[in-house]
Amino acid sequence: MSEAPLPQSSRPVATRRLISWLGTLGPLLVLLCIIALFGEADHLKQGKDVFLTYQNARTIAVQASPVIVAALGMTIVIIAGGIDLAAGTALALSATVLAWFLNNGYSPLLSIAAAILTGCLTGFINGVLVSALRVVPFIVTLGTMTIYLGTAKYLANETTIRPPLADIPTAFDSMVTPRPDPEWLVETLGIPNFAWGVWLALVLAGLLAVVLRYTVFGRYVFALGSNEQTARLCGINVPLMKIAVYTLGGLFVGIAGTYQFARLSSGNPMSGIGMELKFIAAVVIGGGSLTGGRGSVLGTVTGAIMMSVIASGCTQLGWRNPIQDIVIGAIIIAAVTLDQVRQRFWSN
Amino acid sequence: MTDRSALLSMHGITKRFGATRALVDVELSVRAGEVLALIGENGAGKSTLMKVLSGAHRPDGGEMYLDGRIYAPTGPHQARQAGVAMIYQELNLALDLSVAENVMLGQEIHRGGWLRQKREQAQVTAALATLGHPELRPETPVNRLSVGARQLVEIARALVARPKVIVFDEPTSSLTSHDVEHLFQVIARLRSAGLGIIYISHFLEEIRRIADRYSVLRDGRTVGSGRLRDTGEAEIVALMVGRDVNDLFPTVAHTPGKEILSVDGISGVKSPRDVSLRLRRGEILGIAGLVGAGRTELLRCIFALDPVRRGELRVASYCPRANPRARIRAGLGLVSEDRKGEGLAQERSIADNLTLSGLSHYSRAGWLALGRREKAVRDWMQQLEIKAAAPDQAVKELSGGNQQKVAIARVLHQGADIVLLDEPTRGIDVGTKAEIYRRMGQLAAEGKSIIFVSSYLPELLAVCDRVGVMSRGRLREVKPTSAWTEEAIMACAIGGD
Structure with missing residues (x-):
């Protein structure tokens, strides 16, 4: 039996491939453009390069790292069709737990483990509530957001926990310092020297990208976000998947909490308020869809770096903080609009 | 066994x-x-x-x-x-x-x-x-x-x-x-x-x-x-x-009267292309054609849901503005082919859906007279034999046939004189189909006009006074139903430029 082929897109394969690549690398290209723009503007204004310097890159990277790590967790949750509004306060809770453990004389390793476990637990609770109550994640995490804030305040007696500086190992400082010392990486391996927290963030990103791409779990995350009914029909244990997704998201939040403590050397329950929006923004700028099914690790990392670059660039140009906010807001809208245009282009 | x-x-x-x-x-x-x-x-x-x-x-x-x-x-x-x-x-x-x-x-x-x-x-x-x-x-x-x-x-x-x-x-x-x-x-x-x-x-x-x-x-x-x-x-x-259907296509006698709608050289973005047609009071005009021939687009242009690039539309001698609101005021009503996505607000009640385009009947200074509305909705449900528990039942709980009746009831409720029906019997059981044909005949007998888009030729040939065939965005030929056969319609529908 001979059958006519189905009609397919009339665009040649090469064009389609190019567009597909642009879609994946789009945010990265935009980031490069923004860096170039700020570099040029800065050069014109100052007469010398301040923005495009090794030192500034190290500062930006250090600022972006905790956002990258937490946004990685948000990426999984968003791809799976969920949202985690509690990520900000859960991050602060993790940092507070870390400070509390150090303050009470526990070893740094145990304290870190407690902080990361706290992160996992917050995610686990979100996942169980979403699965068991069948309430939309937006509402569930809106509630747990406040619960985690309250828990952290309770733990910290409504203040900030400041462990004695002598009890905080220097590893915390070198995790997030913009001026790592000694410069062992440069001397021994010839790689640029960033704080180890930066490298950790990149390693985590790489790991997550591999998991999403090459494992059954990763594929189920996309399937769940793309069409939950289909996932259920195909025999995927949807409630269990949701719990796994949120718990994994919480793991990243817990690690990000460790960064937060390293940066502040204290546990401030209030320090995470509003941060979840930054994580969501990173995912969205990177091409993630709030309706689920779409998002990428590369995109999220790019989105997080983009926000740090803009903040830093605006500072260098002497623009005040309000301007930075306006620029970042405009970038978010532009990113999503671009993505829509691309989608429409495809549907034709 | x-x-x-x-x-x-x-x-x-x-x-x-x-x-x-x-x-x-x-x-x-x-x-x-x-x-x-x-x-x-x-x-x-x-x-x-x-x-x-x-x-x-x-x-x-x-x-x-x-x-x-x-x-x-x-x-x-x-x-x-x-x-x-x-x-x-x-x-x-x-x-x-x-x-x-x-x-x-x-x-x-x-x-x-x-x-x-x-x-x-x-x-x-x-x-x-x-x-x-x-x-x-x-x-x-x-x-x-x-x-x-x-x-x-x-x-x-x-x-x-x-x-x-x-x-x-x-x-x-x-x-x-x-x-x-x-x-x-x-x-x-x-x-x-x-x-x-x-x-x-x-x-x-x-x-x-x-x-x-x-x-x-x-x-x-x-x-x-x-x-x-x-x-x-x-x-x-x-x-x-479960009964002898000696008549799958019940008809009601009606005679077309004066011209009510005239469309001249109407063109949309891709289709329709340069379509002209006339519709008389009490007339049922069928539009046949393959899927993608531009039939839905024609209805949408007439109802001003899709942008109209060229052409003119007159109701009686009046030229209504090109937006759905003005077209509704001019007496047009559209029943969409897409009940789920566009035709009905699935989550909302029968009453809400039925009266959405005619809420002004029950409002004074923006306040709704809900009691009066419910009574009217009950009347309509009875008239069209919509099988449902109550007017406040959600539309998504109804069968396809009853949903379609709600969609038709809305257009009638808003007082449309020219009813545009886009595949109204798709996905509906045989019994309800027959009811819809009978209703169409009654409407024509009351002096209302209908444009009936369908892919099912037997119903077009049974129900319509005239049938037009579209292909590639153009309205090819409009003839009295008696002059058409299924084969002739198909031949016209697949004919190229």
């Missing part, structure tokens, strides 16, 4: 929901290499029966055998593993995932959680080749495929599980006629590969083309089955509706 040669058989299946008996002693059997058509009106129990077959419901009585063994699935996934695959009416695909990812969903080939993508690709390619469509690329995201191609992905997914029986639940309801041809070829291939196929459809013409045997369900019972070759259409319809 044990059929030894049957691949799948269901015996004495009974299912109760509370006091209602959804299925009573249902018998059904499919042999290998055979297509069985399962026919029945909406609510006859077809979907309940298929839910029993797929393990979504446990039967209260009866047993099923698959390949000579007792078959008692506990869920869709188990059913698929046992060899019974369902292709649902609503496609179940993760649109953001690729063809291969969708095909392998829930049946991934992996080692310790790590995907073996090469082997998956090979399986997917093999499945697509079996279906006769090796040109579909496994890595293409599904959201870039046409509806027809998406359905193939779904069938391929079923194939990978090595099924013995595949159930198609109204598979053509969202397909273009071109894709329907493809689907029939695919089903023919599956049949010759020795699979048993259950094909559920409302369309008797389709069933005649594709199926070998039929079983008719009515009120949860098997009321007849046999070879299609030996059975006439009227006989099957009579079995379905």
Whole structure:
């Protein structure tokens, strides 16, 4: 039996491939453009390069790292069709737990483990509530957001926990310092020297990208976000998947909490308020869809770096903080609009 | 009635929901290499029966055998593993995932959680080749495929599980006629590969083309089955509706009067292209054509839902502005072909849907007189025989036929004189179809005018005063119905430029 082929897109394969690549690398290209723009503007204004310097890159990277790590967790949750509004306060809770453990004389390793476990637990609770109550994640995490804030305040007696500086190992400082010392990486391996927290963030990103791409779990995350009914029909244990997704998201939040403590050397329950929006923004700028099914690790990392670059660039140009906010807001809208245009282009 | 040669058989299946008996002693059997058509009106129990077959419901009585063994699935996934695959009416695909990812969903080939993508690709390619469509690329995201191609992905997914029986639940309801041809070829291939196929459809013409045997369900019972070759259409319809339908197409005498609507050289973005037509009071004008010929677009341009590039529209001698609000005021009303997406707010009540375009009848300074509205809605529900518990029942809980009646009632409620009906009988059972034809005749007799777009030629020829045929965006020919035959319409519809 001979059958006519189905009609397919009339665009040649090469064009389609190019567009597909642009879609994946789009945010990265935009980031490069923004860096170039700020570099040029800065050069014109100052007469010398301040923005495009090794030192500034190290500062930006250090600022972006905790956002990258937490946004990685948000990426999984968003791809799976969920949202985690509690990520900000859960991050602060993790940092507070870390400070509390150090303050009470526990070893740094145990304290870190407690902080990361706290992160996992917050995610686990979100996942169980979403699965068991069948309430939309937006509402569930809106509630747990406040619960985690309250828990952290309770733990910290409504203040900030400041462990004695002598009890905080220097590893915390070198995790997030913009001026790592000694410069062992440069001397021994010839790689640029960033704080180890930066490298950790990149390693985590790489790991997550591999998991999403090459494992059954990763594929189920996309399937769940793309069409939950289909996932259920195909025999995927949807409630269990949701719990796994949120718990994994919480793991990243817990690690990000460790960064937060390293940066502040204290546990401030209030320090995470509003941060979840930054994580969501990173995912969205990177091409993630709030309706689920779409998002990428590369995109999220790019989105997080983009926000740090803009903040830093605006500072260098002497623009005040309000301007930075306006620029970042405009970038978010532009990113999503671009993505829509691309989608429409495809549907034709 | 044990059929030894049957691949799948269901015996004495009974299912109760509370006091209602959804299925009573249902018998059904499919042999290998055979297509069985399962026919029945909406609510006859077809979907309940298929839910029993797929393990979504446990039967209260009866047993099923698959390949000579007792078959008692506990869920869709188990059913698929046992060899019974369902292709649902609503496609179940993760649109953001690729063809291969969708095909392998829930049946991934992996080692310790790590995907073996090469082997998956090979399986997917093999499945697509079996279906006769090796040109579909496994890595293409599904959201870039046409509806027809998406359905193939779904069938391929079923194939990978090595099924013995595949159930198609109204598979053509969202397909273009071109894709329907493809689907029939695919089903023919599956049949010759020795699979048993259950094909559920409302369309008797389709069933005649594709199926070998039929079983008719009515009120949860098997009321007849046999070879299609030996059975006439009227006989099957009579079995379905349970009464002698001497008139599938009831008509009401009406005479067209003065011209009410004139459309001159109207053109949309892609289609329609340069369409002119006249419509008189008390006239039913049918528009035939293939899917994609621009019929829906023509109605949407007349109703100003889609941008009009050129051309003029007059109601009586008045030129209403080009927005739906002005067109409604001028007396036009549109019943959309897409009940779910556009036609009705599925979550909202019958009352809300029915009065949405005519709320001003019940409002004073923005406040709604809800009591008065409810009374009016009850009147309309009675008039159109909308079967529902109460006016505040959500539309999504109604059957397709009753939903369509709500959509039509809204247009009548808003006081439309020119009613644009886009495929109003699609996906509706035979009984309700007849009611809709009768209602159309009555409206014409009351002096209202109707433009009736349909892909089902017998109804066009039975109901309309004149029929026009569209192809490639143009209105080719408008003639009195008596001057048309089905063949002539088809010839005109597929004729090129």
